[in-house]
Amino acid sequence: MLRLGFTLLLGLALLVSPAGFAVPFWGDEQSSPVDSPLDRLPPGAWIWGGDDKRAGPMAVVVSLAEQRAYVYRNGILIGVSTISSGRPGYETPTGVFTVLQKDKDHRSNLYGNAPMPYQQRLTWDGVALHAGGLPGYPESHGCVHLPTEFARLLFDASNLGMTVVVTQEGQAPVSLVHPGPLSPIDAHTGADVGMPQLASGSSWRWAMDPPAEGPISMVMSRSDRMIVVYRNGVEIGRSRVELARSGTVTGTRAYIVEGHFHPPTSQQSAHANAGRNTRPLPMPTWIAIGVPGYESAAGQRVPADLVNQVVVPDGFKQKVLPLLAPGTVLVATDAHLAPETSGGRLRVIDSVGPRGWLDDVATEPDVGADH
Structure with a gap:
Protein backbone atom coordinates (compact mmCIF):
# COMPACT_ATOMS: atom_id res chain seq x y z
CA MET A 1 0.00 0.00 0.00
CA LEU A 2 2.79 2.38 0.86
CA ARG A 3 4.45 1.69 -2.47
CA LEU A 4 1.14 2.19 -4.33
CA GLY A 5 0.44 5.40 -2.41
CA PHE A 6 3.94 6.72 -3.18
CA THR A 7 3.47 5.91 -6.85
CA LEU A 8 0.16 7.79 -6.95
CA LEU A 9 1.67 10.80 -5.17
CA LEU A 10 4.63 10.80 -7.57
CA GLY A 11 2.24 10.70 -10.52
CA LEU A 12 0.26 13.62 -9.13
CA ALA A 13 3.46 15.57 -8.52
CA LEU A 14 4.48 15.08 -12.13
CA LEU A 15 1.09 16.26 -13.33
CA VAL A 16 1.22 19.50 -11.33
CA SER A 17 4.92 20.23 -11.85
CA PRO A 18 5.79 22.86 -14.50
CA ALA A 19 7.31 20.23 -16.74
CA GLY A 20 4.09 18.25 -16.59
CA PHE A 21 1.77 21.08 -17.59
CA HIS A 178 3.56 50.43 -40.92
CA PRO A 179 4.56 47.82 -43.54
CA GLY A 180 2.56 47.11 -46.69
CA PRO A 181 2.36 44.52 -49.49
CA LEU A 182 6.02 44.96 -50.44
CA SER A 183 8.87 44.23 -48.08
CA PRO A 184 10.41 47.46 -46.76
CA ILE A 185 13.70 45.71 -45.96
CA ASP A 186 16.46 43.84 -47.72
CA ALA A 187 15.85 40.20 -46.78
CA HIS A 188 19.58 39.51 -46.66
CA THR A 189 20.75 42.49 -44.57
CA GLY A 190 17.65 43.99 -42.98
CA ALA A 191 18.48 47.40 -44.42
CA ASP A 192 15.63 49.76 -45.25
CA VAL A 193 15.13 49.66 -49.02
CA GLY A 194 12.69 52.56 -49.14
CA MET A 195 9.91 52.67 -51.70
CA PRO A 196 11.54 53.82 -54.98
CA GLN A 197 9.18 55.48 -57.42
CA LEU A 198 9.30 55.69 -61.19
CA ALA A 199 11.12 58.68 -62.63
CA SER A 200 8.95 61.52 -63.84
CA GLY A 201 7.61 60.74 -67.30
CA SER A 202 8.74 57.11 -67.17
CA SER A 203 6.25 54.26 -67.48
CA TRP A 204 8.62 51.48 -66.35
CA ARG A 205 12.14 50.71 -65.19
CA TRP A 206 14.42 47.69 -64.94
CA ALA A 207 17.45 47.08 -62.75
CA MET A 208 20.79 47.69 -64.43
CA ASP A 209 22.33 44.59 -62.87
CA PRO A 210 19.53 42.29 -61.64
CA PRO A 211 20.27 38.90 -60.00
CA ALA A 212 20.96 36.30 -62.69
CA GLU A 213 19.26 33.50 -60.77
CA GLY A 214 16.48 32.98 -58.28
CA PRO A 215 12.69 32.71 -58.16
CA ILE A 216 10.42 35.44 -59.56
CA SER A 217 7.50 36.95 -57.65
CA MET A 218 5.26 39.85 -58.64
CA VAL A 219 2.72 42.12 -56.99
CA MET A 220 0.16 44.20 -58.87
CA SER A 221 -1.81 46.98 -57.21
CA ARG A 222 -5.07 47.75 -58.98
CA SER A 223 -5.34 50.99 -56.99
CA ASP A 224 -1.88 52.22 -57.99
CA ARG A 225 -2.01 50.72 -61.49
CA MET A 226 1.46 49.38 -60.80
CA ILE A 227 3.24 46.02 -60.96
CA VAL A 228 6.52 45.22 -59.16
CA VAL A 229 8.83 42.30 -59.94
CA TYR A 230 11.20 40.60 -57.47
CA ARG A 231 13.96 38.10 -58.01
CA ASN A 232 15.65 36.37 -55.08
CA GLY A 233 14.30 39.02 -52.71
CA VAL A 234 15.45 41.99 -54.80
CA GLU A 235 13.19 44.33 -56.75
CA ILE A 236 14.30 44.15 -60.37
CA GLY A 237 11.58 46.11 -62.14
CA ARG A 238 8.29 47.95 -61.89
CA SER A 239 5.85 49.28 -64.43
CA ARG A 240 2.60 51.13 -64.78
CA VAL A 241 -0.29 48.97 -65.98
CA GLU A 242 -3.56 49.68 -67.69
CA LEU A 243 -6.69 47.77 -66.71
CA ALA A 244 -9.17 47.46 -69.55
CA ARG A 245 -12.07 46.72 -67.21
CA SER A 246 -11.47 47.68 -63.62
CA GLY A 247 -13.60 46.09 -60.93
CA THR A 248 -14.02 42.74 -62.69
CA VAL A 249 -11.95 41.03 -60.00
CA THR A 250 -11.39 42.54 -56.58
CA GLY A 251 -9.68 41.56 -53.37
CA THR A 252 -6.32 39.94 -52.85
CA ARG A 253 -5.88 37.13 -55.36
CA ALA A 254 -2.88 34.88 -55.86
CA TYR A 255 -1.80 33.04 -58.99
CA ILE A 256 0.98 30.74 -60.13
CA VAL A 257 2.34 29.89 -63.59
CA GLU A 258 1.20 26.44 -64.73
CA GLY A 259 3.77 23.68 -64.77
CA HIS A 260 4.10 23.00 -68.50
CA PHE A 261 4.82 26.60 -69.60
CA HIS A 262 8.10 27.16 -71.46
CA PRO A 263 9.33 30.76 -71.20
CA PRO A 264 10.46 32.39 -74.45
CA THR A 265 14.19 32.60 -74.96
CA SER A 266 16.00 35.90 -74.82
CA GLN A 267 16.68 35.57 -78.55
CA GLN A 268 12.96 35.14 -79.29
CA SER A 269 12.17 38.19 -77.21
CA ALA A 270 14.84 40.25 -78.95
CA HIS A 271 13.54 39.26 -82.39
CA ALA A 272 9.98 40.08 -81.42
CA ASN A 273 11.05 43.41 -80.01
CA ALA A 274 12.86 44.21 -83.24
CA GLY A 275 9.83 43.28 -85.33
CA ARG A 276 11.54 40.29 -86.97
CA ASN A 277 9.20 37.70 -85.47
CA THR A 278 5.57 37.81 -86.47
CA ARG A 279 4.62 34.94 -84.19
CA PRO A 280 3.41 35.98 -80.70
CA LEU A 281 5.65 35.08 -77.80
CA PRO A 282 4.39 32.17 -75.69
CA MET A 283 2.33 33.33 -72.71
CA PRO A 284 1.91 31.46 -69.44
CA THR A 285 -1.30 29.99 -68.12
CA TRP A 286 -2.06 31.32 -64.66
CA ILE A 287 -3.64 29.06 -62.05
CA ALA A 288 -5.45 30.51 -59.02
CA ILE A 289 -4.17 29.75 -55.54
CA GLY A 290 -6.83 29.22 -52.89
CA VAL A 291 -5.74 31.79 -50.32
CA PRO A 292 -7.90 32.18 -47.17
CA GLY A 293 -11.20 33.75 -48.16
CA TYR A 294 -10.93 32.52 -51.76
CA GLU A 295 -10.36 28.82 -51.21
CA SER A 296 -12.96 27.85 -53.82
CA ALA A 297 -10.81 29.37 -56.59
CA ALA A 298 -7.92 26.98 -55.97
CA GLY A 299 -6.70 25.29 -59.15
CA GLN A 300 -8.88 27.30 -61.53
CA ARG A 301 -7.30 28.59 -64.73
CA VAL A 302 -7.48 32.33 -65.25
CA PRO A 303 -9.68 33.01 -68.31
CA ALA A 304 -7.97 34.62 -71.29
CA ASP A 305 -10.31 37.61 -71.20
CA LEU A 306 -9.14 38.41 -67.67
CA VAL A 307 -5.53 37.91 -68.65
CA ASN A 308 -5.88 40.38 -71.49
CA GLN A 309 -7.28 43.07 -69.24
CA VAL A 310 -3.85 44.02 -67.98
CA VAL A 311 -1.60 45.88 -70.40
CA VAL A 312 2.00 46.87 -69.75
CA PRO A 313 4.55 48.65 -71.98
CA ASP A 314 6.16 46.44 -74.62
CA GLY A 315 9.67 47.11 -73.32
CA PHE A 316 8.74 45.90 -69.86
CA LYS A 317 7.01 42.86 -71.30
CA GLN A 318 10.14 41.85 -73.18
CA LYS A 319 12.08 41.94 -69.91
CA VAL A 320 9.57 39.95 -67.89
CA LEU A 321 8.38 37.23 -70.24
CA PRO A 322 11.69 35.30 -70.47
CA LEU A 323 11.75 35.11 -66.65
CA LEU A 324 8.32 33.63 -66.14
CA ALA A 325 8.63 29.93 -65.38
CA PRO A 326 6.45 27.31 -63.69
CA GLY A 327 6.18 28.30 -60.05
CA THR A 328 6.36 32.06 -60.69
CA VAL A 329 3.81 33.72 -58.44
CA LEU A 330 1.84 36.90 -58.72
CA VAL A 331 -0.45 38.66 -56.29
CA ALA A 332 -3.11 41.12 -57.40
CA THR A 333 -4.44 43.42 -54.71
CA ASP A 334 -6.62 46.49 -54.24
CA ALA A 335 -4.22 47.82 -51.62
CA HIS A 336 -1.76 50.63 -52.26
CA LEU A 337 1.90 49.67 -52.45
CA ALA A 338 3.08 52.63 -50.40
CA PRO A 339 2.94 52.21 -46.61
CA GLU A 340 -0.34 53.02 -44.92
CA THR A 341 -0.78 54.10 -41.31
CA SER A 342 -4.47 53.32 -41.04
CA GLY A 343 -4.17 49.55 -40.98
CA GLY A 344 -6.06 49.02 -44.20
CA ARG A 345 -6.86 45.79 -45.89
CA LEU A 346 -4.46 42.93 -45.99
CA ARG A 347 -2.36 42.44 -48.98
CA VAL A 348 -1.02 38.94 -48.70
CA ILE A 349 0.52 36.82 -51.38
CA ASP A 350 2.30 33.66 -51.61
CA SER A 351 2.79 31.85 -54.77
CA VAL A 352 0.86 33.93 -57.16
CA GLY A 353 0.38 35.80 -60.35
CA PRO A 354 -2.15 38.45 -61.36
CA ARG A 355 -5.00 37.77 -63.38
CA GLY A 356 -4.22 37.93 -66.81
CA TRP A 357 -1.77 40.10 -68.09
CA LEU A 358 1.19 39.01 -69.94
CA ASP A 359 -0.56 38.82 -73.19
CA ASP A 360 -0.15 42.26 -74.25
CA VAL A 361 1.21 42.27 -71.66
CA ALA A 362 -0.66 41.48 -70.11
CA THR A 363 -1.92 43.42 -68.35
CA GLU A 364 -1.91 42.53 -64.39
CA PRO A 365 27.07 29.55 -27.03
CA ASP A 366 24.00 27.56 -26.36
CA VAL A 367 21.96 28.93 -23.45
CA GLY A 368 18.33 28.70 -22.54
CA ALA A 369 15.87 31.49 -23.23
CA ASP A 370 15.03 33.97 -20.53
CA HIS A 371 11.30 33.65 -20.72
Missing part, protein backbone atom coordinates in the same frame (compact mmCIF):
# COMPACT_ATOMS: atom_id res chain seq x y z
CA ALA A 22 0.05 20.72 -20.92
CA VAL A 23 1.31 23.33 -23.34
CA PRO A 24 -1.40 25.97 -23.87
CA PHE A 25 -2.72 26.83 -27.33
CA TRP A 26 -2.77 30.56 -27.92
CA GLY A 27 -4.71 32.46 -30.58
CA ASP A 28 -6.91 31.40 -33.46
CA GLU A 29 -6.65 27.92 -34.92
CA GLN A 30 -7.15 29.08 -38.51
CA SER A 31 -6.16 32.01 -40.71
CA SER A 32 -8.49 34.97 -41.13
CA PRO A 33 -9.41 35.84 -44.76
CA VAL A 34 -6.60 37.60 -46.61
CA ASP A 35 -8.68 40.74 -47.10
CA SER A 36 -9.42 41.19 -43.40
CA PRO A 37 -8.70 44.80 -42.29
CA LEU A 38 -5.46 44.57 -40.35
CA ASP A 39 -6.39 47.22 -37.82
CA ARG A 40 -9.45 45.17 -36.89
CA LEU A 41 -7.70 41.86 -36.27
CA PRO A 42 -8.57 40.88 -32.69
CA PRO A 43 -5.83 39.62 -30.36
CA GLY A 44 -4.78 36.15 -31.44
CA ALA A 45 -5.93 36.55 -35.05
CA TRP A 46 -3.56 36.05 -37.96
CA ILE A 47 -3.40 35.63 -41.73
CA TRP A 48 -1.27 33.19 -43.68
CA GLY A 49 -1.52 33.21 -47.47
CA GLY A 50 0.63 30.12 -48.00
CA ASP A 51 4.30 29.51 -48.55
CA ASP A 52 6.91 27.65 -50.54
CA LYS A 53 10.52 27.58 -49.33
CA ARG A 54 11.65 27.48 -52.96
CA ALA A 55 10.06 30.89 -53.60
CA GLY A 56 12.97 33.00 -52.29
CA PRO A 57 14.35 34.48 -49.06
CA MET A 58 12.08 35.12 -46.08
CA ALA A 59 12.12 38.10 -43.71
CA VAL A 60 9.98 39.32 -40.81
CA VAL A 61 9.15 42.88 -39.76
CA VAL A 62 7.76 43.31 -36.24
CA SER A 63 5.92 46.59 -35.63
CA LEU A 64 5.79 47.30 -31.90
CA ALA A 65 3.56 50.29 -32.54
CA GLU A 66 0.97 48.16 -34.35
CA GLN A 67 1.55 45.02 -32.26
CA ARG A 68 1.74 43.04 -35.48
CA ALA A 69 4.33 40.92 -37.29
CA TYR A 70 4.63 40.90 -41.09
CA VAL A 71 6.18 37.96 -42.94
CA TYR A 72 7.62 38.38 -46.45
CA ARG A 73 8.82 35.79 -48.95
CA ASN A 74 10.81 37.03 -51.94
CA GLY A 75 9.75 40.60 -51.21
CA ILE A 76 6.01 39.86 -51.03
CA LEU A 77 3.78 39.72 -47.97
CA ILE A 78 2.63 36.18 -47.16
CA GLY A 79 1.48 36.51 -43.56
CA VAL A 80 0.47 38.94 -40.81
CA SER A 81 -0.16 38.26 -37.14
CA THR A 82 -1.15 40.03 -33.98
CA ILE A 83 1.58 39.85 -31.34
CA SER A 84 2.37 40.75 -27.76
CA SER A 85 5.78 42.29 -27.15
CA GLY A 86 7.66 43.23 -23.97
CA ARG A 87 5.77 45.07 -21.23
CA PRO A 88 7.14 48.21 -19.51
CA GLY A 89 10.46 47.38 -17.90
CA TYR A 90 10.97 44.44 -20.26
CA GLU A 91 10.66 46.23 -23.61
CA THR A 92 11.45 44.23 -26.73
CA PRO A 93 14.65 45.64 -28.24
CA THR A 94 14.46 47.21 -31.68
CA GLY A 95 16.90 46.71 -34.52
CA VAL A 96 18.02 44.12 -37.04
CA PHE A 97 18.31 40.52 -35.83
CA THR A 98 18.80 37.08 -37.32
CA VAL A 99 17.41 33.79 -36.10
CA LEU A 100 20.22 32.24 -34.05
CA GLN A 101 18.53 29.08 -32.87
CA LYS A 102 15.27 27.17 -33.38
CA ASP A 103 13.64 24.94 -30.78
CA LYS A 104 10.16 23.55 -31.37
CA ASP A 105 9.59 22.51 -27.73
CA HIS A 106 11.62 25.09 -25.82
CA ARG A 107 10.99 25.88 -22.15
CA SER A 108 12.21 28.88 -20.21
CA ASN A 109 15.23 28.60 -17.91
CA LEU A 110 14.22 31.69 -15.95
CA TYR A 111 10.44 31.65 -15.67
CA GLY A 112 9.34 28.40 -14.07
CA ASN A 113 10.06 26.15 -17.03
CA ALA A 114 7.27 27.96 -18.89
CA PRO A 115 6.58 26.58 -22.39
CA MET A 116 7.82 28.64 -25.35
CA PRO A 117 6.70 26.57 -28.36
CA TYR A 118 8.24 27.15 -31.78
CA GLN A 119 10.96 29.37 -30.37
CA GLN A 120 13.18 31.26 -32.79
CA ARG A 121 15.94 32.96 -30.82
CA LEU A 122 16.93 36.52 -31.78
CA THR A 123 19.45 37.27 -28.99
CA TRP A 124 21.57 35.06 -26.73
CA ASP A 125 20.23 36.86 -23.65
CA GLY A 126 16.71 35.60 -24.17
CA VAL A 127 14.72 37.53 -26.78
CA ALA A 128 12.88 35.30 -29.23
CA LEU A 129 9.84 34.80 -31.42
CA HIS A 130 7.58 32.08 -29.99
CA ALA A 131 3.99 31.12 -29.26
CA GLY A 132 2.65 32.83 -26.17
CA GLY A 133 -0.07 34.87 -24.50
CA LEU A 134 -1.87 37.47 -26.61
CA PRO A 135 -3.94 39.80 -24.41
CA GLY A 136 -3.97 42.62 -26.98
CA TYR A 137 -1.17 44.68 -25.46
CA PRO A 138 2.54 44.27 -24.58
CA GLU A 139 2.82 41.80 -21.69
CA SER A 140 5.87 39.56 -22.29
CA HIS A 141 9.29 39.69 -20.65
CA GLY A 142 10.80 40.91 -23.93
CA CYS A 143 9.97 38.17 -26.40
CA VAL A 144 7.53 38.53 -29.28
CA HIS A 145 4.52 36.32 -28.58
CA LEU A 146 2.70 34.84 -31.57
CA PRO A 147 -0.46 32.74 -31.99
CA THR A 148 0.45 29.06 -31.73
CA GLU A 149 -0.56 27.99 -35.22
CA PHE A 150 1.03 31.06 -36.83
CA ALA A 151 4.22 30.41 -34.83
CA ARG A 152 4.21 26.83 -36.13
CA LEU A 153 3.79 27.91 -39.74
CA LEU A 154 6.55 30.48 -39.41
CA PHE A 155 8.84 27.99 -37.65
CA ASP A 156 8.36 25.43 -40.43
CA ALA A 157 8.88 28.00 -43.18
CA SER A 158 11.94 29.79 -41.82
CA ASN A 159 15.63 28.95 -41.72
CA LEU A 160 18.43 29.74 -39.31
CA GLY A 161 19.77 33.16 -40.21
CA MET A 162 16.40 34.57 -41.28
CA THR A 163 16.33 38.36 -40.95
CA VAL A 164 13.96 39.87 -38.37
CA VAL A 165 13.61 43.64 -38.00
CA VAL A 166 11.86 45.03 -34.92
CA THR A 167 10.64 48.62 -35.26
CA GLN A 168 9.08 51.29 -33.09
CA GLU A 169 7.33 54.55 -33.90
CA GLY A 170 9.78 57.45 -34.04
CA GLN A 171 12.79 55.15 -34.34
CA ALA A 172 12.32 53.84 -37.89
CA PRO A 173 10.87 54.99 -41.23
CA VAL A 174 7.11 54.85 -41.68
CA SER A 175 7.52 52.04 -44.21
CA LEU A 176 9.00 49.82 -41.48
CA VAL A 177 6.63 50.83 -38.70
